[in-house]
Each structure stands twice: as C-alpha cells, then as structure tokens.
Amino acid sequence: MDLYTSLVAGVLFPAWEGTVRGRPTVTLQHHLERSQWRWREELEAMQLGALRRLLAHAWANVPFWRSRMDAVGMRPEDVRSLADYRRLGVVERPALREAGEARVSTAPPFPTISKTTSGSTSEPLVVRYDAGSEHWRQATKYRGYGWAGYRVGVRTLHYWGTGHPPTGWKRAKITADRALRRERWINSSRRGEAELAAVVKEIQRDPPSVILAFSQAAGDLARFVLDRKLRCPEITVICAAERLLPADREVIAQAFGARVFETYGSREVMLIGAECEAHDGMHLSMENLLTEIIVRNGDGSERPAEPGETGEVVLTDLHNYGMPFLRYASGDYATAMGRETCACGRGLARIQGVEGRVAETLLDGEGSRVSGLLPVVAVVYGGDGVKAFQLVQHRDRAVTLRLVVDALGPDLDAKLRALLAPHLRGVTIRIERVPEIPLAASGKKQLVIIER
Numbered sequence: 001m002d003l004y005t006s007l008v009a010g011v012l013f014p015a016w017e018g019t020v021r022g023r024p025t026v027t028l029q030h031h032l033e034r035s036q037w038r039w040r041e042e043l044e045a046m047q048l049g050a051l052r053r054l055l056a057h058a059w060a061n062v063p064f065w066r067s068r069m070d071a072v073g074m075r076p077e078d079v080r081s082l083a084d085y086r087r088l089g090v091v092e093r094p095a096l097r098e099a100g101e102a103r104v105s106t107a108p109p110f111p112t113i114s115k116t117t118s119g120s121t122s123e124p125l126v127v128r129y130d131a132g133s134e135h136w137r138q139a140t141k142y143r144g145y146g147w148a149g150y151r152v153g154v155r156t157l158h159y160w161g162t163g164h165p166p167t168g169w170k171r172a173k174i175t176a177d178r179a180l181r182r183e184r185w186i187n188s189s190r191r192g193e194a195e196l197a198a199v200v201k202e203i204q205r206d207p208p209s210v211i212l213a214f215s216q217a218a219g220d221l222a223r224f225v226l227d228r229k230l231r232c233p234e235i236t237v238i239c240a241a242e243r244l245l246p247a248d249r250e251v252i253a254q255a256f257g258a259r260v261f262e263t264y265g266s267r268e269v270m271l272i273g274a275e276c277e278a279h280d281g282m283h284l285s286m287e288n289l290l291t292e293i294i295v296r297n298g299d300g301s302e303r304p305a306e307p308g309e310t311g312e313v314v315l316t317d318l319h320n321y322g323m324p325f326l327r328y329a330s331g332d333y334a335t336a337m338g339r340e341t342c343a344c345g346r347g348l349a350r351i352q353g354v355e356g357r358v359a360e361t362l363l364d365g366e367g368s369r370v371s372g373l374l375p376v377v378a379v380v381y382g383g384d385g386v387k388a389f390q391l392v393q394h395r396d397r398a399v400t401l402r403l404v405v406d407a408l409g410p411d412l413d414a415k416l417r418a419l420l421a422p423h424l425r426g427v428t429i430r431i432e433r434v435p436e437i438p439l440a441a442s443g444k445k446q447l448v449i450i451e452r
C-alpha cells in the first residue's frame with residue numbers, strides 16, 4: 001500500500017464519511033470486517049434478530065406488509081425461524097408496483113433515496129430506502145470489494161456502462177469524491193476498435209491497481225488486448241453488473257493476471273455477493289440481506305434449493321425500514337452451495353453461478369460492440385411510466401424498443417431516443433407500444449433479443 005492509499009483509507013476517508021458527510025459507513029465497515037469471521041450459525045442468529053425487528057416495524061407501520069402478514073395469519077412475534085418466515089410467500093414486482101405508496105413506512109425512518117430499477121425481468125420498479133440502509137449498503141460494498149484488494153484511495157478505473165452525467169452541485173460533489181478516491185471513469189457501453197484502443201492506452205499511460213468493470217465489457221477489453229498482442233501490467237479485475245462467463249474470466253486472467261473477482265449486486269439492494277481470495281463461489285452479504293435460493297413447485301408451494309441446485313434468488317433487505325422489501329423475487333437465478341466453511345475461513349454463506357444477468361451484445365452500424373444493458377440504462381434514466389420493455393435487434397441491425405407504458409409522458413420517445421442514439425450510431429431506432437412482453441421459451445423475460 002502506498003502512502004497516499006494508507007492516508008486516504010486510514011485518515012481522509014473516515015473523516016470525510018464520518019464528519020463531513022455525517023455517515024457512519026466506516027464504523028459499520030469495521031463491524032462487518034469482524035462479523036464476517038463468525039460461525040455461520042452466529043450469523044444466521046444475527047439475521048433472524050434483524051429480521052424480527054424489521055417484521056415488527058413493517059407490521060406496525062407499513063400498510064402493504066401488514067395486510068400481507070394478516071392475509072397469511074402471521075404475527076412478527078411468532079416468527080422464530082426462517083421456516084416460519086417463509087409462510088409470507090414470495091412477493092413479485094407487479095404486486096409491489098401496484099402497492100405504490102402503501103409500501104412506504106408511516107413512521108420514521110422515512111425513505112430519502114429513490115431509484116428506478118429494471119432488474120433482469122425488464123419491468124421497472126421504483127425502489128426507495130432510508131439513510132440507515134444506505135450506510136449498510138455502502139459498508140457492505142466496501143467490505144465485499146475489499147476481498148479483491150479494493151480499498152478507498154486505491155487507483156481504480158471504473159470501466160462502467162452507466163455514464164449518466166449529473167448536473168450542478170451534485171456533479172461538483174461527485175467530482176470531489178472521485179478525485180479523493182483516485183477513481184477514473186470510462187463509459188463501456190460502446191466497445192468498438194477506437195474506444196477499446198483508447199481504454200488500453202489509458203491503462204498503459206497510468207496503470208490502475210484495480211479495474212472495476214461490467215463483466216462483458218472486461219471480457220471484450222481483455223480479448224482486444226490479447227488479439228492485438230498489447231501489453232498490460234497485472235491488474236486486479238472486479239467484475240459486476242453482469243454474470244461473469246467462464247470464457248470471459250479466462251481471457252481477463254490472460255490479459256490482466258489471475259486476480260479476477262466476480263461480484264453480484266442489483267440496484268434494489270446493492271452488493272448481494274462477492275468472491276473472496278479462495279475463488280470458490282460468492283460470499284453473501286448476510287448482515288445486510290437475507291438471501292434465499294428457492295425452488296417453486298407446480299402447486300405454488302416452495303422449498304429451499306439443495307446444494308448444487310439452481311433456484312430463484314429471493315431477497316429481504318434487513319435494514320431498509322423506510323420502504324421494506326420482504327421476500328422479494330429478484331428475477332435472478334443462482335445455484336445453492338453446501339454449508340461447508342470456505343477455505344478463507346469466513347462464516348458467510350456462499351452461492352454460485354448467478355443466471356439471468358446476461359444481456360446479449362448489440363452491434364452498431366459499423367459493427368462495433370455495444371453493451372446489451374444499454375436499453376436498461378435508457379429506461380432507468382429516461383423511461384418514466386415504462387412498465388416493461390424489450391429491445392430487439394433485427395438482421396439489418398435496426399432496433400425496435402418495445403414498451404409497455406403506464407402513463408404516457410409527452411416526450412418519452414424523444415428522451416429514450418436521445419439516450420440510445422449516441423451509442424447506436426448508424427442504426428435505425430424504432431419505438432413501439434405493446435400490451436405485454438412475451439416470455440421466452442425459458443419462461444423468463446428477455447431484455448435483449450438478437451435476430452439471427
């Protein structure tokens with residue numbers, strides 16, 4: 001660790017977070033650094049305690065959850081195990097959308113942060129949470145990325161698919177924040193020859209210690225480095241936002257060295273799981289989230305997935321009191337792992353092979369690769385009123401964005417076009433309203449379809 005990194009991590013960042021911004025993120029992070037080494041049973045007991053507190057709050061103060069609990073005859077004080085809690089059933093996005101304000105707590109803490117998410121099912125949902133939940137999210141993220149060697153102040157290149165420019169004071173604050181942390185950001189949505197060459201040049205000019213990238217963007221970058229026989233120093237690569245495919249992991253390791261780490265998160269809850277130095281599955285963020293992998297039977301009943309079995313990822317956000325999320329069906333699938341302790345010694349449970357986060361890659365008019373998450377970004381930033389969406393790229397490379405729309409904003413189409421067009425140069429963009437998005441053969445909704 002160089003002097004600047006230890007100064008930032010040890011002195012400047014805690015002062016900035018704790019004093020300047022009034023956040024207990026650093027205190028929480030210290031707590032999490034210790035709790036990760038506890039036995040699995042202790043961590044599960046902590047989760048159950050946090051869950052019981054959350055249920056008591058939700059029953060007393062959140063109309064939507066009170067009626068859900070009443071409907072199944074559940075009282076928070078009766079929930080003594082995970083099995084008791086499962087009686088609540090799984091809650092899907094449409095039910096949450098319909099509930100609207102009934103999901104907001106009528107007592108403090110109130111939600112102060114609001115986000116639109118698309119998940120992997122392409123149905124946007126507004127997610128809100130309180131300041132306390134934000135501290136947990138940040139602390140959990142720093143701990144998880146820390147397993148890969150990331151620390152605040154380490155030279156980091158974010159090769160990231162979202163580049164929505166903030167404005168005014170927010171922009172100034174973000175710029176100051178990023179400079180302090182020594183972060184550089186490059187938008188990875190367009191991945192043509194010129195863009196990839198520019199990224200490699202930047203890496204060679206001033207090598208970062210860590211690259212934090214969308215998984216498929218990191219794969220494309222690594223392939224470019226290998227194909228052109230370019231030389232890059234050894235760099236830790238943390239992959240996020242999309243599933244890390246085995247073929248991508250292999251080329252990233254060849255291009256940047258073996259320190260490749262997969263992470264799994266979502267806009268709804270932030271970091272769900274992250275890989276440690278043992279590279280054997282991803283440890284769950286157990287202190288902040290209760291993550292269940294379940295299998296639903298034909299009759300509507302459910303059971304926990306067996307080790308090695310793939311099931312649906314169901315999330316409970318343990319510290320969001322402003323707008324609680326209980327047993328939320330994320331739309332992702334993951335494979336359960338056994339209870340054996342990881343070689344690293346951490347007691348945190350693990351999962352592997354998260355599915356449902358692979359978006360097909362698009363091509364622009366010149367044949368340059370463009371992230372399949374582009375329509376997600378467009379809808380998240382410009383798609384108020386969009387209920388569901390899907391993007392189809394036809395054989396002539398023209399694209400059709402299909403929208404299921406709730407309420408019609410007058411400039412919706414123009415906004416979406418303005419967000420898509422710069423990344424899809426030379427491509428005709430059509431926008432179409434449809435009553436619903438049909439399911440793929442797998443039974444899941446596909447974000448992006450490439451007609452071949």
Ligand SMILES: [Zn+2]
Binds near residue numbers: 278343345
């Ligand atoms: Zn481990």
